[in-house]
Amino acid sequence: MLMPPDRVDEETGILARIRRGERVEHFETIRRRKDGRLLDISLTISPVKDVDGTIVGASKIARNITERKRVDAEIHRANRDLEQFAFSASHDLQEPLRNIKIYSELLMKRLGDRLAGEEHEFLRFVHSGATRMENLVTDLLAYTRSSQIHPTGTSTDANEVLSAVLDTLAGAIRDSNAAISSDKLPEVPMNEAHLFQILQNLVSNALKYRDPNRPTTVHVGCERQVSCNEFSVADNGIGIAPQYKETIFELFKRLHTADQYSGTGIGLSICQRIVERYGGRIWAESEVGKGSTFRFTITG
Numbered sequence: 115m116l117m118p119p120d121r122v123d124e125e126t127g128i129l130a131r132i133r134r135g136e137r138v139e140h141f142e143t144i145r146r147r148k149d150g151r152l153l154d155i156s157l158t159i160s161p162v163k164d165v166d167g168t169i170v171g172a173s174k175i176a177r178n179i180t181e182r183k184r185v186d187a188e189i190h191r192a193n194r195d196l197e198q199f200a201f202s203a204s205h206d207l208q209e210p211l212r213n214i215k216i217y218s219e220l221l222m223k224r225l226g227d228r229l230a231g232e233e234h235e236f237l238r239f240v241h242s243g244a245t246r247m248e249n250l251v252t253d254l255l256a257y258t259r260s261s262q263i264h265p266t267g268t269s270t271d272a273n274e275v276l277s278a279v280l281d282t283l284a285g286a287i288r289d290s291n292a293a294i295s296s297d298k299l300p301e302v303p304m305n306e307a308h309l310f311q312i313l314q315n316l317v318s319n320a321l322k323y324r325d326p327n328r329p330t331t332v333h334v335g336c337e338r339q340v341s342c343n344e345f346s347v348a349d350n351g352i353g354i355a356p357q358y359k360e361t362i363f364e365l366f367k368r369l370h371t372a373d374q375y376s377g378t379g380i381g382l383s384i385c386q387r388i389v390e391r392y393g394g395r396i397w398a399e400s401e402v403g404k405g406s407t408f409r410f411t412i413t414g
């Protein structure tokens with residue numbers, strides 16, 4: 115009576131486990147109320163034993179989780195809507211931003227000497243404002259796209275990915291005069307573009323947040339752990355105060371103004387999202403003035 119017809123099979127499995135003396139915990143399913151309406155419940159069932167240890171029955175607790183399920187579904191829907199909104203807004207903003215950039219560049223070129231000092235500066239503000247917004251929109255798009263990652267199990271040579279990242283960052287490496295070293299990296303069960311995105315963000319941060327008072331060094335390493343590879347990107351830059359080691363992974367969280375260091379505060383959020391989609395973890399170890407090491411794990 116309690117079981118909806120499509121759930122009757124569940125009982126056989128549950129009883130088999132109870133006969134083996136196992137406990138069934140937080141088993142989420144659906145049961146029927148007296149009035150016939152269906153209810154989301156969470157079951158916890160334990161075997162009951164007599165003095166000789168023989169299983170003679172079972173005790174069962176069923177919790178009504180309808181409200182929690184409803185809230186979960188609502189949160190899921192709201193997240194999906196927000197994600198869709200961020201994607202559409204950032205996508206639609208690309209075109210007008212590009213126009214502002216292009217036409218302010220054209221104006222600067224055409225008017226060149228005819229502009230008074232201040233007017234030239236105003237135009238430069240328009241151009242740099244549009245460039246910053248363009249970067250923000252590009253990063254926001256990359257962030258929303260990272261929610262659609264579905265690990266496929268393809269294998270990628272991390273050495274090749276790192277070398278492609280260093281090629282892309284050649285300009286920044288030259289400008290910062292950084293010495294980059296790396297361990298021999300493994301093959302990982304990960305899409306190449308996703309690993310590229312993580313390493314590019316971490317290495318470019320290591321270059322950007324360098325300490326001007328000493329030669330910049332960056333080391334990309336990897337240690338084999340029991341069931342995962344633990345990658346690290348270590349720098350000798352300005353470091354991060356302990357109270358910010360977790361918050362820097364939040365969306366838009368930055369510890370500096372755009373005048374001090376350019377950026378959008380999205381890079382580490384993208385890294386965290388990708389790593390977590392692959393079932394891994396990312397964190398920072400750092401000491402102000404000494405440098406930072408970002409570590410992330412990839413299962414497999």
Ligand code: ADP
Nearest residue numbers: 319320323353362368369377378379380381382
């Ligand atoms: P962005 O670099 O665009 O600001 P991120 O999400 O990549 O955004 O980083 C968030 C913040 O974390 C940065 O603004 C910076 O304050 C801090 N941070 C990231 N990487 C480092 C690093 N290697 N050394 C010091 N601070 C860092």
